Amino acid sequence: MTSIDQSGTFKLGGRTVRRLGYGAMQLAGPHVFGPPKDHDAALAVLRAAVDAGVNHIDTSDFYGPHVTNRLIREALAPYPDDLVIVTKVGARRGEDASWLPAYAPEELTRAVHDNLRNLGLDVLDVVNLRIMIDPYRPAEGSIEALLTVLAELQRQGLVRNIGLSNVTAAQVAEARRICDIACVQNHYNLAHRDDDAMIDDLARDGIAYVPFFPLGGFTPLQSSALSDVAKRLGATPMQVALAWLLHRAANILLIPGTSSLVHLRENLAAASIDLSDDALAELNNMAESAPSA
Ligand SMILES: NC(=O)c1ccc[n+]([C@@H]2O[C@H](COP(=O)([O-])OP(=O)(O)OC[C@H]3O[C@@H](n4cnc5c(N)ncnc54)[C@H](OP(=O)(O)O)[C@@H]3O)[C@@H](O)[C@H]2O)c1
Secondary structure (H helix, E strand, C coil), X not given: CCXXXXXXXXXXXXXXEECECEECHHHCCHHHECCCCCHHHHHHHHHHHHHCCCCEEECCCCCECCHHHHHHHHHHCCCCCCCEEEEEECEEECCCCCEEECCCHHHHHHHHHHHHHHHCCCCEEEEEEECCCCXXXXXXXXXXXXXXXXXXXXXXXXXXXXXXECXXXXXXXXXXXXXXXXXXXXXXXXXXXXXXXXXXXXXXXXXXXXXXXXCCCCCCCCCHHHHHHHHHHCCCHHXXXXXXXXXXXXXXXXXXXXXXXXXXXXXXXXXXXCCXXXXXXXXXXXXXXXXXX
């Protein structure tokens, strides 16, 4: 068994993917804007991920914009049959690299067509509707009008499965009354666990939960407890952070982002890390909001 197989598999839309995947956002330039520092290195990271068995890649046409999708196409098309590419719509970039909502029906429709063209696909496997009521955290508000536009694009055959990103539990419930939801992608990691209840609810219904910032995002996780556990296990802190997420719930799919081949290999090797009960207890206490044991 190769190390990435040890992460197991879970259903994403109608397909089954390995639980250790790859997030492509870090391949764009600084602030996820413009071209990568090293174009060939970016292609090499994508190819190495797929060679290692990754069959779930997360992207968006607003990374760059257009940059990560074009890199994915250049590196990987024609795509392996088992590769599931998940993209997202609902945002656009300002000229100053800001993240802005792109909610109008024509903007959502254009985003789907931009993703299709830049990825070189006839149909998108999974499209996450990225909610921007507050760009930095889930915030309440109806998403029905936006989802109805996406559901129409699904009926036209341009989108196979619909997911949600940056959403509250109430928005997930509202969405599920409108169409099937394949996955939810929200901010979650060892230190940031607002979605504990949501993860368990989705697990009961067989819906994938895909944490973004699994390593802490632009400021990777740092904690003495995490470093201590990693040292005892002969692993790196980032590997332990990923192993904890794999252990947290069977419906969690990982998309750690990196622009580095060394980090990619390190992250994929997290699949073979066993966390002892002691290590788990220490890690479980790391959450900012963890109740004192
Ligand atoms: N839906 C949303 O709103 C949303 C938001 C953010 C991200 N995402 C998706 O989620 C994916 C993951 O999030 P993310 O990439 O922002 O954050 P992340 O995976 O938590 O962390 C990425 C950061 O960690 C560094 N890193 C990666 N592996 C490392 C290692 N082994 N050792 C040390 N540093 C390491 C990366 O730098 P190097 O490049 O130097 O390795 C980068 O700075 C993205 O790629 C994107 O597809 C979605």
